[in-house]
Amino acid sequence: MTQPLVRVEGLSIETASGRPILRDLSLTLGRGKTLGLAGESGSGKTMTALGVIGLLPAGLKTTGRIVFEDNPLPDANDPAWDDIRGRRIGMVFQEPLTALNPAMSIADQVAEGLVRHRGIGWRQGRRDAVALLDRVRIPRAAERAKNYPHELSGGQRQRVGIAIAIALRPALLIADEPTTALDVTVQREILDLLSELVRDEEMALMLISHNPGVLSYATENLLVLRHGDCVESGPTRQVLTAPSHAYTRGLLEAIPRGSHRQRRLPMEGR
Ligand SMILES: Nc1ncnc2c1ncn2[C@@H]1O[C@H](COP(=O)(O)OP(=O)(O)OP(=O)(O)O)[C@@H](O)[C@H]1O
Numbered sequence: 001m002t003q004p005l006v007r008v009e010g011l012s013i014e015t016a017s018g019r020p021i022l023r024d025l026s027l028t029l030g031r032g033k034t035l036g037l038a039g040e041s042g043s044g045k046t047m048t049a050l051g052v053i054g055l056l057p058a059g060l061k062t063t064g065r066i067v068f069e070d071n072p073l074p075d076a077n078d079p080a081w082d083d084i085r086g087r088r089i090g091m092v093f094q095e096p097l098t099a100l101n102p103a104m105s106i107a108d109q110v111a112e113g114l115v116r117h118r119g120i121g122w123r124q125g126r127r128d129a130v131a132l133l134d135r136v137r138i139p140r141a142a143e144r145a146k147n148y149p150h151e152l153s154g155g156q157r158q159r160v161g162i163a164i165a166i167a168l169r170p171a172l173l174i175a176d177e178p179t180t181a182l183d184v185t186v187q188r189e190i191l192d193l194l195s196e197l198v199r200d201e202e203m204a205l206m207l208i209s210h211n212p213g214v215l216s217y218a219t220e221n222l223l224v225l226r227h228g229d230c231v232e233s234g235p236t237r238q239v240l241t242a243p244s245h246a247y248t249r250g251l252l253e254a255i256p257r258g259s260h261r262q263r264r265l266p267m268e269g270r
């Protein structure tokens, strides 16, 4: 049997003062598969993602291990991360504006990883960057490439974040709330783009969202976190339609009225 791409085994994270952030979390994600992480604000979704990409804030105590492509991931600050982060694991960060460099054109930001890791020059890097921006459907990519992040819409910045994350064709893409704050149409376009990348590039996707519609649209399996504990996991459909845990039922009910459209729209056509 082939090994899963990612195996998180008993991952626990606590603060320096001993406050638990994540407790004994285990999960697996197969190559080309999709997994959603759900849970209320502060439940540990981003921390789980940062653990997998080796970017946990300094000072936290971590136990357990994460196996990726059959090898345990290195400790933080190990130079071995250079071959993994950005190359084998890409991440779209929760805040696209803070994740992007405000003083660098988007072409250069997308080209940077290519130049550093592919041994190509900046001229070629920028050309490849335009192709990537086109791939994530930034309109008039060649012109747009010269823009700075603040000159783009929220949806376009998310696309740039995705272009950077997929530039080196990672085996795993982690997307942390990639569609929050976007209108429903753009939200759906971004999810379709992610699903297309999963299909065409055989990329695995770990998708973090508090929106059940988004998770149901784009993930096969789902894990629900509460105060750092996994309270439920299984096929997304099953977890969302017949949640066994009161907390998950609460999460589904917590969607404010008026956002039903938002919840339903991404699921249409399924
Ligand atoms: N640098 C840090 N040091 C200590 N604790 C932190 C740090 N960053 C976050 N935390 C704590 O870790 C817990 C989990 O936070 P996390 O960011 O993973 O939540 P989340 O599920 O992603 O929430 P949201 O939906 O709001 O993004 C929270 O209690 C948070 O206060």
Ligand SMILES: [Mg+2]
Pocket (backbone or CB within 6 Å): 045, 046, 047, 094, 176
């Ligand atoms: Mg978060």
